[in-house]
Amino acid sequence: MNLELDFRSGIPIYLQVVDRIREMIADGRLKPGGQLPTVRALAAELRVNFNTVARAYRILDEAGIISTQQGRGTYILENPPPAESESMRRAAFASLTDRYLADALRLGFPPEEILAALRQQMKSKEEGVEK
Amino acid sequence: MNLELDFRSGIPIYLQVVDRIREMIADGRLKPGGQLPTVRALAAELRVNFNTVARAYRILDEAGIISTQQGRGTYILENPPPAESESMRRAAFASLTDRYLADALRLGFPPEEILAALRQQMKSKEEGVEK
């Protein structure tokens, strides 16, 4: 993977890993769809604990740059999130809503009940975030 | 089989498969007595290991919804447990709603807008049914 770290720079290892990988994706050394080394493999290469690599991967995951999947590995995402256009966003949302409504109706739930369930679900989610 | 998975959702694949199949049975897209794809066939379609599908099938089997038979295949049972039928319908609806809400929020739409879009969509549908 050829990823150089500076253990004396004072910059946390996990941040260095994040930056190096960002660079490699930006300049094409790593390609969308490709697989990154496993946390353990990269950690061994860097002589570092695998949790440190996992932390770097998690940050890149939350940034929408890679996708980490338990048991499968971590992959570079196809479309680094350069803010998809508004019209695409609305279209995606519309078709999503369309499909949901069709599915719910097919299950035999009446419109009011569907709205009620959605409101309920939103409420649960909010409370869940409160921790 | 037309079964969509989200590898980034954090929800285990085998649970997603369980939910999707529950939905398809609950809303009639899959019929009692019918045969499900073999674990290997479905796994190939989903780009997943067949043990992951087997795990989903086992859960559905233990719930009394399908019957998996070594060397023969897996079949949808004729009489879903009477109590199971209604709860299955509700479970399917719940997971459907959960997934829709998560997807919509990820697209960046606020709760009120989601509800509004759904109401709008219902209205269109009603009018569309009238001749």
Place this chain on the structure above:
DNA sequence: ATTATTATTGTATAATTGTATCATTGTACT
């Protein structure tokens, strides 16, 4: 028709991968 062989199906177990939690270390600031 019967039997043997091969292919296809689900099952069991171990290995691999990322995740969660807590302990340890080091550094900055009182």
Place this chain on the structure above:
DNA sequence: AGTACAATGATACAATTATACAATAATAAT
């Protein structure tokens, strides 16, 4: 010194995959 906090490590865990296996069906051989 002592405290607080961030970074890293150790350990246990859950999801997925890899491999070998057993049961049933399908086919070939006789």
